[in-house]
Amino acid sequence: MFKEQLKKEIDNIKPSKQLKEKILADINKRQVTEKPQKRPVNKVRWVYSAVCVALALFVGLSGMAINRFGLFSKDGFSNNFDAVLEDSKEMVFDCDESTHDDGLGVSQSTTYKEIYTRFNEIYKSINRGNSTYKTYGDGLKGTASATMGTVEDSGSDMATQNDSFSQTNTQVSGVDEADIVKTDGKYIYVLNPYDGTVEIALANKGQPKKVSKVSWRREEWSSDGDTYSFKTARDMFVKNNRLVVISIDDVKTKSGKNNGSSRKIVTDIYNIESPENPTLIKSFSQTGQYISSRLIENNLFVFTTQSFYNKPSEEEKQTYLPYAGEGEDLTPIPEKDICAFNGDVDPSYFIALSVDINSAVIKDKKAVLGAGDTVYVNNNSIYAAANCYSAWYKNDNPSENTDITRLLKLKIENGVLLFAADGKVKGTILNQFSMDEYNGYFRIVTTVREYVPVSSETSKEKSAVSSSNSAVFSDDRVVANKQTNSLYVLNSRLETVGKLEDIAPDERVYSVRFNGDIGYFVTFRQVDPLFSVDLSNPANPKILSALKIPGFSEYLHPFGEGLLLGIGMEADFETGRTLGAKLSMFDVSDPKAVYEKTKHLAPCEQTYIGAENGHKTVMVDEAKNIIAFSGVDYDTVSTKSYYSYYVYGYSSGEFVQKAVLEGTGPDTRGLYIGDVFYVCSNEKITAYNINNYSKLGSVNF
Amino acid sequence: MLRESLCTVDLPKTEYLFNAAKAFESYSDMVYRLAFVRLCNTSDAEDVLSDVFLRLIKNSKKIKSEEHLKAWLIRATINCSYSVLSSAYRRHRADFEELSKQKAATTEESVLPLVLELPQRFKTVVYMYYYEGYSVEDIAKLCSLPQGTVKSRLSRARQQLKLQLKGEDINV
Numbered sequence: 001m002f003k004e005q006l007k008k009e010i011d012n013i014k015p016s017k018q019l020k021e022k023i024l025a026d027i028n029k030r031q032v033t034e035k036p037q038k039r040p041v042n043k044v045r046w047v048y049s050a051v052c053v054a055l056a057l058f059v060g061l062s063g064m065a066i067n068r069f070g071l072f073s074k075d076g077f078s079n080n081f082d083a084v085l086e087d088s089k090e091m092v093f094d095c096d097e098s099t100h101d102d103g104l105g106v107s108q109s110t111t112y113k114e115i116y117t118r119f120n121e122i123y124k125s126i127n128r129g130n131s132t133y134k135t136y137g138d139g140l141k142g143t144a145s146a147t148m149g150t151v152e153d154s155g156s157d158m159a160t161q162n163d164s165f166s167q168t169n170t171q172v173s174g175v176d177e178a179d180i181v182k183t184d185g186k187y188i189y190v191l192n193p194y195d196g197t198v199e200i201a202l203a204n205k206g207q208p209k210k211v212s213k214v215s216w217r218r219e220e221w222s223s224d225g226d227t228y229s230f231k232t233a234r235d236m237f238v239k240n241n242r243l244v245v246i247s248i249d250d251v252k253t254k255s256g257k258n259n260g261s262s263r264k265i266v267t268d269i270y271n272i273e274s275p276e277n278p279t280l281i282k283s284f285s286q287t288g289q290y291i292s293s294r295l296i297e298n299n300l301f302v303f304t305t306q307s308f309y310n311k312p313s314e315e316e317k318q319t320y321l322p323y324a325g326e327g328e329d330l331t332p333i334p335e336k337d338i339c340a341f342n343g344d345v346d347p348s349y350f351i352a353l354s355v356d357i358n359s360a361v362i363k364d365k366k367a368v369l370g371a372g373d374t375v376y377v378n379n380n381s382i383y384a385a386a387n388c389y390s391a392w393y394k395n396d397n398p399s400e401n402t403d404i405t406r407l408l409k410l411k412i413e414n415g416v417l418l419f420a421a422d423g424k425v426k427g428t429i430l431n432q433f434s435m436d437e438y439n440g441y442f443r444i445v446t447t448v449r450e451y452v453p454v455s456s457e458t459s460k461e462k463s464a465v466s467s468s469n470s471a472v473f474s475d476d477r478v479v480a481n482k483q484t485n486s487l488y489v490l491n492s493r494l495e496t497v498g499k500l501e502d503i504a505p506d507e508r509v510y511s512v513r514f515n516g517d518i519g520y521f522v523t524f525r526q527v528d529p530l531f532s533v534d535l536s537n538p539a540n541p542k543i544l545s546a547l548k549i550p551g552f553s554e555y556l557h558p559f560g561e562g563l564l565l566g567i568g569m570e571a572d573f574e575t576g577r578t579l580g581a582k583l584s585m586f587d588v589s590d591p592k593a594v595y596e597k598t599k600h601l602a603p604c605e606q607t608y609i610g611a612e613n614g615h616k617t618v619m620v621d622e623a624k625n626i627i628a629f630s631g632v633d634y635d636t637v638s639t640k641s642y643y644s645y646y647v648y649g650y651s652s653g654e655f656v657q658k659a660v661l662e663g664t665g666p667d668t669r670g671l672y673i674g675d676v677f678y679v680c681s682n683e684k685i686t687a688y689n690i691n692n693y694s695k696l697g698s699v700n701f
Numbered sequence: 702m703l704r705e706s707l708c709t710v711d712l713p714k715t716e717y718l719f720n721a722a723k724a725f726e727s728y729s730d731m732v733y734r735l736a737f738v739r740l741c742n743t744s745d746a747e748d749v750l751s752d753v754f755l756r757l758i759k760n761s762k763k764i765k766s767e768e769h770l771k772a773w774l775i776r777a778t779i780n781c782s783y784s785v786l787s788s789a790y791r792r793h794r795a796d797f798e799e800l801s802k803q804k805a806a807t808t809e810e811s812v813l814p815l816v817l818e819l820p821q822r823f824k825t826v827v828y829m830y831y832y833e834g835y836s837v838e839d840i841a842k843l844c845s846l847p848q849g850t851v852k853s854r855l856s857r858a859r860q861q862l863k864l865q866l867k868g869e870d871i872n873v
């Protein structure tokens with residue numbers, strides 16, 4: 001009673017929009033006049049963040065009237081969100097034939113001039129501060145690229161290894177994800193993001209030995225003292241005698257040239273046929289912030305996002321176009337490879353660069369204005385999702401005032417990317433595991449928040465008793481009054497064909513995993529319902545069961561026949577208070593009656609599974625019966641943290657703790673080669689016997 | 702008084718990409734509400750909101766995770782509101798204007814005015830426990846207080862509220 005009443009009343013306390021706008025303008029002003037400091041990497045992020053804030057605010061509050069923008073669409077837009085949602089499936093690209101439909105009136109190519117005009121429009125609408133914008137636009141306009149890259153022969157085969165070895169835990173088999181520790185079965189490669197080095201060590205059957213070190217850290221001032229550049233590493237791949245390092249190259253200028261800072265993502269490809277002496281083959285660069293990357297056979301995909309916030313100038317292409325290219329030679333992405341979402345988009349691009357790592361040539365580059373920052377990639381397609389928060393927008397139709405996720409699909413053909421489809425669903429996603437494609441259907445789980453503006457009578461009454469400038473009862477406040485979860489099934493043209501809505505009110509999604517026709521997801525507030533959903537009929541997804549147990553799983557992993565492993569937190573049934581890390585094994589052999597077969601409380605307070613890219617800290621191998629993850633324990637007295645790498649097995653229905661190995665920080669990874677288990681971090685590699693976890697050897701970096 | 706070191710939680714440094722836009726979108730309301738509950742005054746709460754986010758931008762490199770961000774913001778809000786409370790202006794002036802406004806705007810069953818009239822040290826724990834849904838342990842960490850203190854503050858706050866609410870049970 002008391003709690004609900006208090007909640008209701010405190011919900012009504014909100015800062016006014018004007019105030020929010022003012023604060024952000026202030027932040028923006030400050031960051032422009034700020035001098036470069038000692039640690040430029042953070043500084044750049046800082047500037048970027050502030051810019052993001054400003055953009056989000058301006059874009060959101062002022063509302064860009066670009067949905068009527070004629071160049072990209074002939075069709076007018078309905079002001080009714082609902083109508084847009086239902087009727088706007090104008091398919092521009094046909095994913096099956098990769099040709100576009102002339103009947104929709106977008107047969108002409110996008111040109112730089114069109115893009116420029118559009119950016120100028122965005123800029124003007126931001127500065128006018130008008131708020132005529134009412135609806136989310138829709139429809140992806142541009143042209144499908146038909147350039148087919150030549151298929152390169154992959155000449156070198158990897159040296160055959162007798163010992164089996166583990167690889168980075170990925171979402172889709174066959175699609176490798178970059179990480180800070182990699183192995184090829186003989187050597188272990190460890191990336192140190194801060195130092196900008198890759199240490200290469202010979203695994204040597206438990207007696208690891210340093211072999212060589214690749215270093216590219218650069219931190220320098222230009223001769224006139226105006227420009228400061230700084231390069232740090234981020235991610236790495238190892239495959240077919242190639243070492244791929246993705247790093248961040250920041251350049252800052254004191255004089256404010258080039259907006260004061262610029263960031264590009266550099267992909268260096270090294271030849272490691274002789275790991276003692278790695279040689280750089282080629283470098284590729286693209287502008288923007290790093291999102292993620294994937295490696296499918298020899299095709300490397302690097303994804304970035306780039307935002308523009310200054311006045312565009314038609315002559316200076318860098319003020320409104322993304323760049324990519326080889327080495328230092330960056331060129332604007334060709335007109336034919338750029339397309340744009342219509343309607344209300346942030347002035348930011350999703351940029352995808354495709355490179356063949358064997359021949360070290362660029363196969364394709366694409367940019368999409370207004371596309372997302374979370375990617376799901378399988379062997380045939382790339383999906384990019386953009387969370388669009390609606391609290392910032394004023395909508396006349398409150399019942400439809402929810403956050404949405406805008407989706408883009410690119411088709412992969414021999415490393416060449418083809419614009420395939422676009423779509424949208426209600427709600428926002430958690431991470432890449434929220435998305436999946438199976439048998440031609442795309443499935444997505446979202447958390448939907450509904451914002452309801454308070455009716456004008458109530459707010460008038462209230463503003464009568466409060467002062468006119470009161471932030472508490474401002475007229476145009478929007479209240480998020482409802483939070484539910486949804487699952488959508490979309491066809492290959494990203495049209496919604498089936499949906500489940502209003503699942504688990506007031507909870508949010510903590511983890512998702514799809515396994516063929518069955519989807520699992522966990523929501524949480526106090527107890528953890530594990531939902532299993534039957535997706536065999538795409539038009540009619542059905543909840544098969546909802547298992548309520550205390551705690552929640554932050555990561556789900558199919559484990560053998562009829563079992564699902566969950567790693568997460570245990571929580572008090574009554575209060576929802578978390579009690580430490582938990583392993584759960586769910587019996588899913590009958591999806592209608594899923595139950596928790598066994599659980600185990602790990603002696604650590606926190607795992608890193610919930611963090612971004614947290615699934616890479618986990619190693620699950622059924623054949624070797626290993627479930628391993630890194631975790632941390634706090635000593636509340638000395639406030640010290642103890643990092644460990646926990647190794648478990650699962651046998652005869654119970655979790656068995658095999659070992660708790662010494663870890664050196666959050667970025668600890670485990671891997672095995674043959675009969676040796678290695679715990680790797682950028683400080684050291686320690687080798688253990690996989691049978692009894694006795695220490696064999698170690699090497700420090 | 703201005704301690705910002707509270708968040709000693711160690712989380713991955715490389716994995717979390719700080720995004721001030723998202724931070725502001727997600728937490729501006731929370732910061733404002735907490736400030737309002739502590740200060741009972743819209744203009745002071747507005748000052749604190751602006752202060753906290755400027756500090757966040759300055760300290761963005763310290764933010765290591767979403768949880769850390771939220772904890773940091775709560776801590777910074779508490780700190781910033783301390784400096785408002787201890788300002789000479791505030792110390793020499795009694796401000797019941799906002800409170801009476803609150804009262805006028807509310808109905809019979811309203812409980813917020815009662816909460817706002819609680820002593821400062823009780824208000825914060827009540828807000829964090831009942832509104833943000835933090836556990837006693839979490840509140841203790843966030844406010845650098847022993848758990849027992851948090852518990853006793855909660856229970857005393859409940860006693861006071863119970864009197865005002867004429868015996869209605871507020872245990873949740």
